[in-house]
Amino acid sequence: MAATVLVADDDRLQRNYLSAVLSSAGFTIEACEGGAAALDRLTRRDSRIDICLLDLNMPDLDGFGVLERMHAAGIDMPVIVLTADGSVKRAVDAMRAGAVDFLVKPVGPERLEVSIRNALEMSNLTSEVQRLTRQESDRLGFDDLIAASTAIRESIALARRGASTDIPVLISGESGTGKEVFARAMHGAGPRSGQPFVAVNCGALPGDMVESILFGHEKGAFAGATERRPGKFQEASGGTLFLDEVGELPMPAQVKLLRAIQTGEIDPVGATGSFRVDIRLISTTNRDLRAMVAKGTFREDLYYRLSVFPLTLPPLRERRADISGLAEMFLARYRGAAQVRLQGFSQAAIEAMRRADWPGNVRQLENVIHRAVVLADGPLIRPEHLVGLDSTSTEVTEKAHVNGNGNGHRMHTPEIGVDILQRPDGHTRTLAEIEAEVIRRALGQYRGRMAEVARRLGIGRSTLYRKLDDYDIRKPGA
Ligand SMILES: Nc1ncnc2c1ncn2[C@@H]1O[C@H](COP(=O)(O)OP(=O)(O)OP(=O)(O)O)[C@@H](O)[C@H]1O
Numbered sequence: 001m002a003a004t005v006l007v008a009d010d011d012r013l014q015r016n017y018l019s020a021v022l023s024s025a026g027f028t029i030e031a032c033e034g035g036a037a038a039l040d041r042l043t044r045r046d047s048r049i050d051i052c053l054l055d056l057n058m059p060d061l062d063g064f065g066v067l068e069r070m071h072a073a074g075i076d077m078p079v080i081v082l083t084a085d086g087s088v089k090r091a092v093d094a095m096r097a098g099a100v101d102f103l104v105k106p107v108g109p110e111r112l113e114v115s116i117r118n119a120l121e122m123s124n125l126t127s128e129v130q131r132l133t134r135q136e137s138d139r140l141g142f143d144d145l146i147a148a149s150t151a152i153r154e155s156i157a158l159a160r161r162g163a164s165t166d167i168p169v170l171i172s173g174e175s176g177t178g179k180e181v182f183a184r185a186m187h188g189a190g191p192r193s194g195q196p197f198v199a200v201n202c203g204a205l206p207g208d209m210v211e212s213i214l215f216g217h218e219k220g221a222f223a224g225a226t227e228r229r230p231g232k233f234q235e236a237s238g239g240t241l242f243l244d245e246v247g248e249l250p251m252p253a254q255v256k257l258l259r260a261i262q263t264g265e266i267d268p269v270g271a272t273g274s275f276r277v278d279i280r281l282i283s284t285t286n287r288d289l290r291a292m293v294a295k296g297t298f299r300e301d302l303y304y305r306l307s308v309f310p311l312t313l314p315p316l317r318e319r320r321a322d323i324s325g326l327a328e329m330f331l332a333r334y335r336g337a338a339q340v341r342l343q344g345f346s347q348a349a350i351e352a353m354r355r356a357d358w359p360g361n362v363r364q365l366e367n368v369i370h371r372a373v374v375l376a377d378g379p380l381i382r383p384e385h386l387v388g389l390d391s392t393s394t395e396v397t398e399k400a401h402v403n404g405n406g407n408g409h410r411m412h413t414p415e416i417g418v419d420i421l422q423r424p425d426g427h428t429r430t431l432a433e434i435e436a437e438v439i440r441r442a443l444g445q446y447r448g449r450m451a452e453v454a455r456r457l458g459i460g461r462s463t464l465y466r467k468l469d470d471y472d473i474r475k476p477g478a
Contacts, residue, residue: 004028014055100123124332264276
Protein backbone atom coordinates (compact mmCIF):
# COMPACT_ATOMS: atom_id res chain seq x y z
CA MET A 1 0.00 0.00 0.00
CA ALA A 2 1.47 3.37 -1.03
CA ALA A 3 2.34 5.62 1.89
CA THR A 4 0.69 9.05 1.93
CA VAL A 5 2.95 12.11 2.20
CA LEU A 6 1.61 15.49 3.28
CA VAL A 7 3.59 18.24 1.55
CA ALA A 8 3.29 21.65 3.24
CA ASP A 9 4.98 24.53 1.42
CA ASP A 10 3.72 28.03 0.61
CA ASP A 11 5.72 28.10 -2.63
CA ARG A 12 3.54 26.64 -5.42
CA LEU A 13 6.49 25.67 -7.62
CA GLN A 14 8.16 23.81 -4.76
CA ARG A 15 4.87 22.05 -3.91
CA ASN A 16 4.44 20.94 -7.51
CA TYR A 17 8.05 19.80 -7.78
CA LEU A 18 7.95 17.79 -4.52
CA SER A 19 4.56 16.29 -5.40
CA ALA A 20 5.74 15.26 -8.87
CA VAL A 21 8.95 13.64 -7.58
CA LEU A 22 7.17 11.77 -4.84
CA SER A 23 4.24 10.59 -6.99
CA SER A 24 6.63 9.15 -9.52
CA ALA A 25 8.39 7.35 -6.65
CA GLY A 26 5.06 5.65 -5.90
CA PHE A 27 3.78 7.73 -2.96
CA THR A 28 0.31 9.20 -2.59
CA ILE A 29 0.50 12.99 -2.10
CA GLU A 30 -1.62 15.52 -0.29
CA ALA A 31 -0.42 19.09 -0.58
CA CYS A 32 -1.28 22.23 1.36
CA GLU A 33 -0.24 25.86 1.16
CA GLY A 34 0.70 26.65 4.72
CA GLY A 35 1.28 25.52 8.29
CA ALA A 36 -2.26 26.10 9.49
CA ALA A 37 -3.75 24.05 6.64
CA ALA A 38 -1.24 21.27 7.34
CA LEU A 39 -2.16 21.20 11.00
CA ASP A 40 -5.83 21.15 10.12
CA ARG A 41 -5.25 18.20 7.80
CA LEU A 42 -3.23 16.30 10.40
CA THR A 43 -5.77 16.73 13.17
CA ARG A 44 -8.74 15.50 11.13
CA ARG A 45 -10.08 12.23 12.51
CA ASP A 46 -9.95 10.48 9.15
CA SER A 47 -6.31 11.50 8.58
CA ARG A 48 -4.46 8.82 6.64
CA ILE A 49 -1.17 10.71 6.44
CA ASP A 50 1.94 8.58 7.08
CA ILE A 51 4.64 11.23 6.90
CA CYS A 52 4.88 14.99 6.65
CA LEU A 53 7.26 17.10 4.54
CA LEU A 54 7.27 20.54 6.09
CA ASP A 55 8.77 23.81 4.87
CA LEU A 56 10.24 25.69 7.82
CA ASN A 57 9.51 29.16 6.40
CA MET A 58 5.80 29.66 5.91
CA PRO A 59 4.08 32.99 6.50
CA ASP A 60 0.99 31.90 8.46
CA LEU A 61 2.37 29.24 10.79
CA ASP A 62 6.00 28.26 10.31
CA GLY A 63 7.38 24.73 10.47
CA PHE A 64 8.49 25.10 14.10
CA GLY A 65 4.95 26.20 15.02
CA VAL A 66 3.47 23.17 13.27
CA LEU A 67 5.91 20.79 15.01
CA GLU A 68 5.12 22.35 18.38
CA ARG A 69 1.36 22.03 17.91
CA MET A 70 1.65 18.50 16.57
CA HIS A 71 3.53 17.61 19.72
CA ALA A 72 0.91 19.30 21.93
CA ALA A 73 -1.90 17.46 20.10
CA GLY A 74 -0.11 14.13 20.56
CA ILE A 75 0.32 13.58 16.80
CA ASP A 76 3.18 11.16 16.53
CA MET A 77 4.33 10.96 12.94
CA PRO A 78 7.66 11.33 11.14
CA VAL A 79 8.27 14.89 9.94
CA ILE A 80 11.01 15.94 7.51
CA VAL A 81 11.71 19.65 7.34
CA LEU A 82 12.81 21.62 4.30
CA THR A 83 14.59 24.94 4.37
CA ALA A 84 16.54 27.23 2.09
CA ASP A 85 18.94 28.01 4.94
CA GLY A 86 21.40 25.18 5.56
CA SER A 87 22.83 26.45 8.85
CA VAL A 88 23.75 23.83 11.42
CA LYS A 89 21.87 25.71 14.13
CA ARG A 90 18.65 25.57 12.16
CA ALA A 91 19.06 21.85 11.52
CA VAL A 92 19.71 21.19 15.21
CA ASP A 93 16.69 23.30 16.21
CA ALA A 94 14.46 21.38 13.80
CA MET A 95 15.62 17.99 15.07
CA ARG A 96 15.15 19.20 18.67
CA ALA A 97 11.61 20.21 17.78
CA GLY A 98 10.94 16.63 16.66
CA ALA A 99 11.88 16.44 12.97
CA VAL A 100 13.47 13.17 11.87
CA ASP A 101 15.45 14.66 8.97
CA PHE A 102 16.47 18.05 7.60
CA LEU A 103 16.75 18.81 3.86
CA VAL A 104 18.18 21.94 2.25
CA LYS A 105 16.49 23.27 -0.90
CA PRO A 106 16.90 22.58 -3.73
CA VAL A 107 16.69 18.94 -2.83
CA GLY A 108 17.41 16.27 -5.46
CA PRO A 109 14.85 13.54 -6.18
CA GLU A 110 17.03 10.71 -4.89
CA ARG A 111 17.90 12.38 -1.60
CA LEU A 112 14.22 13.17 -1.10
CA GLU A 113 13.05 9.62 -1.77
CA VAL A 114 15.75 8.03 0.40
CA SER A 115 14.97 10.39 3.26
CA ILE A 116 11.24 9.60 3.09
CA ARG A 117 11.79 5.84 2.84
CA ASN A 118 14.22 5.83 5.77
CA ALA A 119 11.87 7.86 7.93
CA LEU A 120 8.94 5.54 7.14
CA GLU A 121 11.09 2.50 7.82
CA MET A 122 12.14 3.90 11.20
CA SER A 123 8.60 4.81 12.07
CA ASN A 124 7.29 1.31 11.19
CA LEU A 125 9.98 -0.35 13.24
CA THR A 126 9.44 2.02 16.13
CA SER A 127 5.71 1.43 16.29
CA GLU A 128 6.21 -2.32 16.05
CA VAL A 129 8.76 -2.20 18.88
CA GLN A 130 6.40 -0.04 20.96
CA ARG A 131 3.53 -2.46 20.27
CA LEU A 132 5.61 -5.46 21.33
CA THR A 133 6.89 -3.62 24.39
CA ARG A 134 3.34 -2.79 25.45
CA GLN A 135 2.33 -6.40 24.87
CA GLU A 136 5.27 -7.54 27.02
CA SER A 137 4.27 -5.18 29.83
CA ASP A 138 0.59 -6.19 29.58
CA ARG A 139 -0.40 -2.72 28.33
CA LEU A 140 -1.29 -3.47 24.71
CA GLY A 141 -4.34 -1.35 23.81
CA PHE A 142 -6.95 -1.10 21.07
CA ASP A 143 -4.92 1.56 19.26
CA ASP A 144 -2.29 -1.11 18.61
CA LEU A 145 -4.75 -3.11 16.52
CA ILE A 146 -5.17 -2.77 12.78
CA ALA A 147 -8.76 -1.75 12.25
CA ALA A 148 -9.69 -0.40 8.82
CA SER A 149 -12.89 -2.39 8.27
CA THR A 150 -16.24 -1.41 9.71
CA ALA A 151 -16.69 -4.94 11.04
CA ILE A 152 -13.56 -4.88 13.20
CA ARG A 153 -14.21 -1.30 14.31
CA GLU A 154 -17.60 -2.37 15.58
CA SER A 155 -15.99 -5.24 17.49
CA ILE A 156 -13.47 -2.80 18.98
CA ALA A 157 -16.21 -0.35 20.00
CA LEU A 158 -18.01 -3.17 21.80
CA ALA A 159 -14.83 -4.50 23.39
CA ARG A 160 -13.90 -1.01 24.65
CA ARG A 161 -17.19 -0.88 26.51
CA GLY A 162 -16.54 -4.23 28.14
CA ALA A 163 -12.93 -3.37 28.97
CA SER A 164 -13.65 -0.88 31.73
CA THR A 165 -15.40 -3.37 34.02
CA ASP A 166 -14.59 -6.80 35.48
CA ILE A 167 -17.39 -8.48 33.59
CA PRO A 168 -16.41 -12.00 32.30
CA VAL A 169 -15.92 -11.92 28.55
CA LEU A 170 -16.21 -14.80 26.07
CA ILE A 171 -14.59 -14.07 22.70
CA SER A 172 -15.68 -16.41 19.92
CA GLY A 173 -14.36 -16.59 16.40
CA GLU A 174 -12.62 -18.83 13.93
CA SER A 175 -9.05 -19.81 14.58
CA GLY A 176 -6.59 -16.95 14.04
CA THR A 177 -9.14 -14.10 13.98
CA GLY A 178 -7.33 -12.19 16.73
CA LYS A 179 -9.10 -13.42 19.85
CA GLU A 180 -6.00 -13.35 22.02
CA VAL A 181 -4.87 -9.96 20.82
CA PHE A 182 -8.37 -8.61 21.57
CA ALA A 183 -8.24 -10.12 25.05
CA ARG A 184 -4.87 -8.44 25.63
CA ALA A 185 -6.22 -5.12 24.39
CA MET A 186 -9.25 -5.37 26.71
CA HIS A 187 -6.89 -6.02 29.60
CA GLY A 188 -4.58 -3.17 28.54
CA ALA A 189 -7.49 -0.73 28.17
CA GLY A 190 -9.06 -1.59 31.52
CA PRO A 191 -8.27 -0.75 35.14
CA ARG A 192 -6.02 -3.83 35.44
CA SER A 193 -3.59 -2.55 32.78
CA GLY A 194 0.01 -3.21 33.83
CA GLN A 195 -1.10 -6.02 36.15
CA PRO A 196 -0.41 -9.62 35.05
CA PHE A 197 -2.16 -11.04 32.00
CA VAL A 198 -1.84 -14.79 32.44
CA ALA A 199 -2.72 -16.97 29.46
CA VAL A 200 -3.70 -20.62 29.77
CA ASN A 201 -4.16 -22.73 26.66
CA CYS A 202 -6.90 -25.08 27.90
CA GLY A 203 -6.42 -27.33 24.87
CA ALA A 204 -2.79 -28.02 25.79
CA LEU A 205 -3.21 -28.83 29.51
CA PRO A 206 -2.14 -32.41 30.30
CA GLY A 207 -5.28 -34.22 31.54
CA ASP A 208 -3.92 -35.21 34.96
CA MET A 209 -2.36 -31.80 35.66
CA VAL A 210 -5.26 -29.48 34.80
CA GLU A 211 -6.26 -28.78 38.38
CA SER A 212 -2.78 -28.28 39.75
CA ILE A 213 -1.86 -25.96 36.84
CA LEU A 214 -4.99 -23.85 37.31
CA PHE A 215 -5.26 -23.86 41.09
CA GLY A 216 -1.76 -24.80 42.28
CA HIS A 217 -0.69 -27.58 44.63
CA GLU A 218 0.86 -28.13 48.02
CA LYS A 219 4.19 -29.85 48.53
CA GLY A 220 3.65 -33.64 48.58
CA ALA A 221 0.10 -33.37 47.16
CA PHE A 222 0.98 -36.07 44.61
CA ALA A 223 3.99 -38.03 43.44
CA GLY A 224 6.43 -35.53 41.96
CA ALA A 225 5.04 -32.52 43.85
CA THR A 226 8.38 -31.79 45.48
CA GLU A 227 7.47 -28.22 46.34
CA ARG A 228 4.46 -25.97 46.71
CA ARG A 229 3.44 -24.30 43.40
CA PRO A 230 0.97 -21.47 42.88
CA GLY A 231 -1.53 -22.01 40.06
CA LYS A 232 -2.48 -19.72 37.17
CA PHE A 233 -5.30 -18.18 39.23
CA GLN A 234 -2.81 -16.99 41.84
CA GLU A 235 -0.31 -15.84 39.20
CA ALA A 236 -3.05 -13.72 37.65
CA SER A 237 -4.13 -12.20 40.96
CA GLY A 238 -4.87 -8.50 40.52
CA GLY A 239 -4.90 -8.94 36.74
CA THR A 240 -6.59 -11.02 34.05
CA LEU A 241 -6.76 -14.78 33.61
CA PHE A 242 -7.07 -15.61 29.93
CA LEU A 243 -8.58 -19.04 29.26
CA ASP A 244 -7.79 -19.80 25.63
CA GLU A 245 -9.93 -22.52 24.01
CA VAL A 246 -11.99 -22.94 27.15
CA GLY A 247 -14.21 -25.52 25.37
CA GLU A 248 -11.34 -28.01 25.66
CA LEU A 249 -11.46 -28.11 29.48
CA PRO A 250 -12.27 -31.58 30.80
CA MET A 251 -15.46 -31.96 32.88
CA PRO A 252 -13.82 -32.27 36.34
CA ALA A 253 -11.87 -29.05 35.72
CA GLN A 254 -15.06 -27.35 34.52
CA VAL A 255 -16.67 -28.14 37.90
CA LYS A 256 -13.71 -26.67 39.81
CA LEU A 257 -13.56 -23.62 37.55
CA LEU A 258 -17.26 -22.95 38.11
CA ARG A 259 -16.78 -23.15 41.86
CA ALA A 260 -13.81 -20.76 41.72
CA ILE A 261 -15.84 -18.24 39.71
CA GLN A 262 -18.89 -18.53 41.95
CA THR A 263 -17.03 -18.15 45.24
CA GLY A 264 -13.98 -16.14 44.16
CA GLU A 265 -11.91 -18.76 45.99
CA ILE A 266 -9.64 -21.57 44.89
CA ASP A 267 -8.57 -24.86 46.50
CA PRO A 268 -5.02 -25.80 45.56
CA VAL A 269 -4.55 -29.57 45.18
CA GLY A 270 -3.69 -31.04 48.60
CA ALA A 271 -4.43 -27.81 50.50
CA THR A 272 -6.55 -27.82 53.64
CA GLY A 273 -8.11 -24.40 53.06
CA SER A 274 -9.19 -22.08 50.24
CA PHE A 275 -7.64 -18.82 48.98
CA ARG A 276 -9.44 -15.73 47.78
CA VAL A 277 -8.37 -14.58 44.34
CA ASP A 278 -9.03 -11.32 42.56
CA ILE A 279 -9.03 -11.90 38.83
CA ARG A 280 -10.81 -10.82 35.72
CA LEU A 281 -11.72 -13.68 33.36
CA ILE A 282 -11.53 -13.51 29.59
CA SER A 283 -12.11 -16.76 27.71
CA THR A 284 -12.06 -17.68 24.04
CA THR A 285 -13.45 -20.44 21.92
CA ASN A 286 -13.43 -21.37 18.26
CA ARG A 287 -16.02 -24.07 18.94
CA ASP A 288 -19.76 -23.69 19.26
CA LEU A 289 -20.09 -23.77 23.04
CA ARG A 290 -23.89 -23.69 22.90
CA ALA A 291 -23.87 -26.84 20.78
CA MET A 292 -21.48 -28.40 23.30
CA VAL A 293 -23.87 -27.46 26.09
CA ALA A 294 -26.73 -29.08 24.14
CA LYS A 295 -24.63 -32.24 23.72
CA GLY A 296 -23.71 -32.25 27.39
CA THR A 297 -19.95 -31.84 26.88
CA PHE A 298 -19.81 -28.33 28.36
CA ARG A 299 -21.56 -27.31 31.57
CA GLU A 300 -24.43 -24.94 30.97
CA ASP A 301 -23.97 -23.08 34.26
CA LEU A 302 -20.29 -22.50 33.44
CA TYR A 303 -21.18 -21.32 29.94
CA TYR A 304 -23.46 -18.62 31.37
CA ARG A 305 -20.84 -17.58 33.93
CA LEU A 306 -18.15 -17.18 31.25
CA SER A 307 -20.20 -15.51 28.56
CA VAL A 308 -21.72 -12.60 30.47
CA PHE A 309 -20.21 -10.31 27.82
CA PRO A 310 -20.03 -12.24 24.53
CA LEU A 311 -17.97 -10.90 21.64
CA THR A 312 -17.68 -12.52 18.22
CA LEU A 313 -14.80 -11.66 15.90
CA PRO A 314 -15.54 -11.78 12.17
CA PRO A 315 -13.33 -13.92 9.90
CA LEU A 316 -10.80 -12.05 7.76
CA ARG A 317 -12.70 -12.81 4.51
CA GLU A 318 -15.57 -10.66 5.88
CA ARG A 319 -13.29 -7.68 6.54
CA ARG A 320 -10.96 -7.51 3.59
CA ALA A 321 -10.26 -3.83 4.21
CA ASP A 322 -7.95 -4.90 7.06
CA ILE A 323 -5.74 -7.09 4.87
CA SER A 324 -3.27 -4.54 3.53
CA GLY A 325 -2.74 -2.86 6.92
CA LEU A 326 -2.16 -6.21 8.60
CA ALA A 327 0.22 -7.25 5.81
CA GLU A 328 2.25 -4.04 6.31
CA MET A 329 2.38 -4.65 10.04
CA PHE A 330 3.64 -8.22 9.61
CA LEU A 331 6.15 -7.04 7.01
CA ALA A 332 7.56 -4.56 9.57
CA ARG A 333 7.61 -7.35 12.18
CA TYR A 334 9.48 -9.92 10.10
CA ARG A 335 11.60 -7.84 7.80
CA GLY A 336 14.20 -7.09 10.46
CA ALA A 337 17.48 -5.34 9.89
CA ALA A 338 18.72 -7.84 7.27
CA GLN A 339 15.86 -7.03 4.91
CA VAL A 340 15.80 -3.24 4.94
CA ARG A 341 15.80 -3.26 1.13
CA LEU A 342 12.39 -4.92 1.14
CA GLN A 343 10.09 -1.94 0.66
CA GLY A 344 6.59 -3.33 0.39
CA PHE A 345 4.16 -5.23 -1.81
CA SER A 346 3.53 -5.12 -5.53
CA GLN A 347 0.00 -4.15 -6.56
CA ALA A 348 -0.59 -7.71 -7.82
CA ALA A 349 0.48 -9.10 -4.44
CA ILE A 350 -1.99 -6.81 -2.65
CA GLU A 351 -4.75 -7.92 -5.02
CA ALA A 352 -3.89 -11.58 -4.48
CA MET A 353 -4.09 -11.08 -0.73
CA ARG A 354 -7.36 -9.17 -0.97
CA ARG A 355 -8.93 -11.98 -3.02
CA ALA A 356 -7.78 -14.89 -0.89
CA ASP A 357 -10.24 -16.61 1.42
CA TRP A 358 -7.91 -16.90 4.43
CA PRO A 359 -9.42 -19.93 6.16
CA GLY A 360 -6.69 -19.54 8.82
CA ASN A 361 -7.52 -15.81 9.14
CA VAL A 362 -4.98 -13.28 10.45
CA ARG A 363 -2.61 -15.97 11.68
CA GLN A 364 -2.47 -17.47 8.17
CA LEU A 365 -1.76 -14.01 6.75
CA GLU A 366 1.03 -13.62 9.31
CA ASN A 367 2.59 -16.96 8.25
CA VAL A 368 2.27 -16.13 4.56
CA ILE A 369 4.06 -12.78 5.03
CA HIS A 370 6.72 -14.37 7.19
CA ARG A 371 7.54 -16.83 4.39
CA ALA A 372 7.31 -14.12 1.74
CA VAL A 373 9.96 -12.10 3.59
CA VAL A 374 12.28 -15.10 3.36
CA LEU A 375 11.49 -15.77 -0.29
CA ALA A 376 11.47 -12.21 -1.67
CA ASP A 377 14.53 -11.49 -3.76
CA GLY A 378 13.91 -7.86 -4.71
CA PRO A 379 12.50 -4.68 -3.21
CA LEU A 380 8.88 -5.86 -3.45
CA ILE A 381 6.93 -8.90 -2.31
CA ARG A 382 5.23 -10.27 -5.42
CA PRO A 383 2.38 -12.80 -5.77
CA GLU A 384 4.78 -15.69 -6.36
CA HIS A 385 6.27 -15.12 -2.89
CA LEU A 386 2.89 -15.55 -1.22
CA VAL A 387 3.00 -19.28 -0.66
CA GLY A 388 -0.08 -20.94 0.77
CA LEU A 389 -2.91 -18.78 -0.57
CA ASP A 390 -6.03 -20.50 -1.90
CA SER A 391 -6.87 -21.07 -5.57
CA THR A 392 -8.59 -17.72 -6.23
CA SER A 393 -5.38 -15.90 -5.50
CA THR A 394 -3.23 -18.39 -7.41
CA GLU A 395 -4.96 -17.23 -10.60
CA VAL A 396 -3.76 -13.72 -9.89
CA THR A 397 -0.31 -15.13 -9.15
CA GLU A 398 -0.06 -16.81 -12.52
CA LYS A 399 -1.29 -13.79 -14.46
CA ALA A 400 1.02 -11.41 -12.67
CA HIS A 401 3.84 -13.86 -13.11
CA VAL A 402 3.63 -13.89 -16.88
CA ASN A 403 2.79 -10.22 -17.27
CA GLY A 404 5.17 -9.09 -14.53
CA ASN A 405 8.16 -8.37 -16.73
CA GLY A 406 6.12 -7.45 -19.75
CA ASN A 407 7.69 -9.97 -22.13
CA GLY A 408 6.09 -13.20 -21.04
CA HIS A 409 9.34 -14.72 -19.73
CA ARG A 410 9.13 -16.42 -16.38
CA MET A 411 11.21 -14.77 -13.74
CA HIS A 412 13.40 -16.83 -11.49
CA THR A 413 11.49 -17.87 -8.41
CA PRO A 414 12.47 -20.18 -5.62
CA GLU A 415 10.78 -23.58 -5.53
CA ILE A 416 7.57 -22.36 -4.03
CA GLY A 417 5.63 -25.62 -4.21
CA VAL A 418 7.61 -26.97 -1.28
CA ASP A 419 6.75 -25.60 2.12
CA ILE A 420 10.11 -25.07 3.76
CA LEU A 421 8.55 -24.67 7.18
CA GLN A 422 6.87 -28.06 7.23
CA ARG A 423 7.93 -31.64 6.69
CA PRO A 424 5.88 -33.71 4.22
CA ASP A 425 4.09 -35.27 7.23
CA GLY A 426 2.82 -31.79 8.22
CA HIS A 427 5.04 -31.40 11.30
CA THR A 428 7.09 -28.25 11.73
CA ARG A 429 10.70 -28.58 10.61
CA THR A 430 13.46 -27.86 13.10
CA LEU A 431 15.15 -24.47 12.89
CA ALA A 432 18.33 -26.21 11.70
CA GLU A 433 16.44 -27.91 8.85
CA ILE A 434 14.88 -24.60 7.81
CA GLU A 435 18.24 -22.83 7.94
CA ALA A 436 19.87 -25.56 5.85
CA GLU A 437 17.06 -25.34 3.29
CA VAL A 438 17.32 -21.55 3.05
CA ILE A 439 21.07 -21.86 2.46
CA ARG A 440 20.56 -24.54 -0.24
CA ARG A 441 18.06 -22.31 -2.03
CA ALA A 442 20.29 -19.28 -1.84
CA LEU A 443 23.19 -21.31 -3.29
CA GLY A 444 20.96 -22.31 -6.21
CA GLN A 445 19.50 -18.86 -6.66
CA TYR A 446 22.87 -17.07 -6.73
CA ARG A 447 24.52 -19.92 -8.62
CA GLY A 448 27.00 -20.65 -5.90
CA ARG A 449 28.50 -17.14 -5.76
CA MET A 450 29.52 -17.39 -2.13
CA ALA A 451 30.05 -13.67 -1.48
CA GLU A 452 26.59 -12.91 -2.86
CA VAL A 453 25.00 -15.81 -0.96
CA ALA A 454 26.57 -14.65 2.31
CA ARG A 455 25.48 -11.07 1.68
CA ARG A 456 21.89 -12.07 0.86
CA LEU A 457 21.71 -14.27 3.93
CA GLY A 458 23.08 -11.43 6.06
CA ILE A 459 26.01 -13.47 7.40
CA GLY A 460 29.79 -13.40 6.94
CA ARG A 461 31.50 -15.69 4.43
CA SER A 462 33.33 -17.69 7.09
CA THR A 463 30.00 -18.27 8.89
CA LEU A 464 28.51 -19.45 5.61
CA TYR A 465 31.38 -21.95 5.10
CA ARG A 466 30.99 -23.19 8.67
CA LYS A 467 27.27 -23.72 8.17
CA LEU A 468 27.91 -25.63 4.92
CA ASP A 469 30.13 -27.97 6.93
CA ASP A 470 27.68 -28.21 9.82
CA TYR A 471 24.79 -29.11 7.54
CA ASP A 472 26.91 -31.20 5.24
CA ILE A 473 25.90 -29.12 2.23
CA ARG A 474 28.20 -29.62 -0.72
CA LYS A 475 29.83 -26.40 -1.96
CA PRO A 476 28.96 -25.79 -5.61
CA GLY A 477 31.67 -27.19 -7.84
CA ALA A 478 33.18 -29.16 -4.95
N1 LIG B 1 -6.59 -6.53 14.34
C1 LIG B 1 -5.32 -6.94 14.53
N2 LIG B 1 -4.34 -6.03 14.55
C2 LIG B 1 -3.06 -6.42 14.72
N3 LIG B 1 -2.67 -7.70 14.84
C3 LIG B 1 -3.61 -8.65 14.82
C4 LIG B 1 -4.97 -8.33 14.68
N4 LIG B 1 -5.69 -9.47 14.69
C5 LIG B 1 -4.80 -10.47 14.84
N5 LIG B 1 -3.54 -10.00 14.94
C6 LIG B 1 -2.29 -10.79 15.03
O1 LIG B 1 -2.55 -12.01 14.35
C7 LIG B 1 -1.99 -13.12 15.01
C8 LIG B 1 -3.09 -14.10 15.40
O2 LIG B 1 -3.95 -13.48 16.35
P1 LIG B 1 -4.43 -14.21 17.71
O3 LIG B 1 -3.36 -15.14 18.22
O4 LIG B 1 -4.91 -13.17 18.63
O5 LIG B 1 -5.63 -15.06 17.10
P2 LIG B 1 -6.56 -16.14 17.84
O6 LIG B 1 -7.91 -15.97 17.30
O7 LIG B 1 -6.36 -16.06 19.33
O8 LIG B 1 -5.89 -17.47 17.27
P3 LIG B 1 -6.15 -19.00 17.73
O9 LIG B 1 -7.61 -19.27 17.57
O10 LIG B 1 -5.33 -19.78 16.74
O11 LIG B 1 -5.64 -19.10 19.14
C9 LIG B 1 -1.21 -12.55 16.18
O12 LIG B 1 0.12 -12.31 15.79
C10 LIG B 1 -1.91 -11.23 16.45
O13 LIG B 1 -1.03 -10.32 17.07
